[in-house]
Amino acid sequence: MKNINTILIILFNFSSLIVHSQTTIPITKSMLDKSIKMPLSELVDSVTFIKLETKAECFLPSNFGIRFTKDFIFCDNKVFQWNGRWKLNIGQRGRGPYEEVDGVTNVTSKDGKFYSKSYKLIEYDATGKPTKKVKNLWSENRDRNAVGSSLANANANIIPLRNYLFLSAADAVYFVNPENFQIVNRRIVVNNKATLDVVRNNSPGNTTSYRDNFLYCNRFNDTVFYVKDMILQPMWVINVGKDIKLPMEAYEKIVDYMNDWASGGTRIDEVRSGKVSISNVYETNNYLFIRALRFATSDRKISNYYICYNKKMKTSKVINSKDFVDDILGLGVYSLQIYDEKIFQTLWPHEIFDIIDKKKKAGEKIHPKLEALSRQINEGDNPVIFVAHLKK
Incomplete structure (x- = not known):
């Protein structure tokens, strides 16, 4: 009887997970127009x-970039405690083996150590001194024969999981063993037919946290995931209307568009005109907050919208950020x-x-x-x- 009850509990939890993972949140033009x-x-x-x-x-x-964690507030490479007191700085700008050419902007802590990620992955002790454990992410790119994901992206966050470090690129996410910096798993999140230059010029996605979970979303993938050790667990689908969704073309041809824009062209404006892109997703006890970027049709202005989704009522309110x-x-x-x-x-x-x-x-x-x-x-x-x- 005890075993049967255990099985029923497991099945109930599993079925609840499936139902929750299939929750779809629509975002339509009419919703944004009536913010x-x-x-x-x-x-x-x-x-x-x-x-x-x-x-x-x-x-x-x-x-500067700012990120909040359980133990610290990270402002680029500067580490503050929750009372506002400065604790230490992580990393140095330079060309040495444990330095970054452009400086350090992405830092996290795990098990009493600090880690920075830019063009290298570097470990530091509790005082901020490099432990001499480093991984050159440019080398990782070369190993991939110049095709596929780019880990050498200064904009990507580094997230501490229970047993691994989580890193993201524009088309894939990586689970890294902190003991030896070996990549133990790579998960594709966006079908990439392009080169590293394309990946490096696109957003690596966004990661936020809720309780003991990390949420990951990518603007070219409709799914919001919980990130767990070696697992991407789908939780929500953000269904942006086809008439306003930013097309994959904006991802795949980004280098061409940027070169055109640099010479005064408007191709990037044409493909983004009136389109919507999801940039951030935050979860709280009662709500899911979605930040959507809407590109104007007549100029290069971008409007920010906040979609406030009530998890219990399963309803959304759309707020223009200026309101x-x-x-x-x-x-x-x-x-x-x-x-x-x-x-x-x-x-x-x-x-x-x-x-x-x-x-x-x-x-x-x-x-x-x-x-x-x-x-x-x-x-x-x-x-x-x-x-x-x-x-x-």
């Missing part, structure tokens, strides 16, 4: 902030970067001061929390991360 305004307070109940420490060793450039506004602290348009039931917005001190000045000139009330923060920061400080806490 709504959404105040931040509809989703969150409070906003706090993290002041990133400012010192010479960790001063951030005007443009997703903070009505709690009054920070204006709020961005959509989500981790651990929180939505993050990063602002420089001068941007915060500008918001306050505009409110004063308009005779608007300034939130006491925002006013108090303005007295704690200086013009030359590192950015402040605003943390909007999602309702339970």
Whole structure:
């Protein structure tokens, strides 16, 4: 009887997984044309902030990438703790065996060590010192005879799984053994008939996290996956209407289009005109948030839309990004970067001061929390991360 119950439980869990994996979320032209305004307070109940420490060793450039993990906040190669204190920097710019020519921008941590990925995969100890374990990803490309995926992509994130490191290219994903940096599995996610130059000029996909899961999506593949050790588990299908979906041609001919664009041509605009591409997918307890890029038909402007899919109700709300506004602290348009039931917005001190000045000139009330923060920061400080806490 005990064995039968165990089998039934396994079958139930498996069937639930199949049903969930087949969930389809449609995105149509009419949905985007009828986007709504959404105040931040509809989703969150409070906003706090993290002041990133400012010192010479960790001063951030005007443009930087930011990624949130359980233990750290990574700003390019600079590692901050969740209280905002700077911990260390990872990697060096240079031509040495443990350096990157363009510097390090993608960093992660696993089991007390740090890893960076750009044109090389490099391991560091807990103090940020290279352990002398390195893999030249350009060599990996040459081994593939100049056809297929390119791991030497500075834009791709490196994600720590339980037993492996997860790396992504534009057409495939890789599972790497952290002990010896050997690729133990390669999964094709987009049919690639092109060369490495094509792959290097396309987005390597996007990876976000939810609880103990990592979500992976690729703009030329409709499926959102959970990434587990050696497995891509399909969870959702984002069904962009055929009349607005960015065609595969935009992927396969990207090098030709870029060369044409560099000489003043418009071929890339013609193929993207009015089309939609999925760039990010975030999961929370109650929602799936999808960020869609919509290319204009008359110019080179790109509009951002947020599709807020209610997992329980199985319904979607479409918000134009400019209409997703903070009505709690009054920070204006709020961005959509989500981790651990929180939505993050990063602002420089001068941007915060500008918001306050505009409110004063308009005779608007300034939130006491925002006013108090303005007295704690200086013009030359590192950015402040605003943390909007999602309702339970």
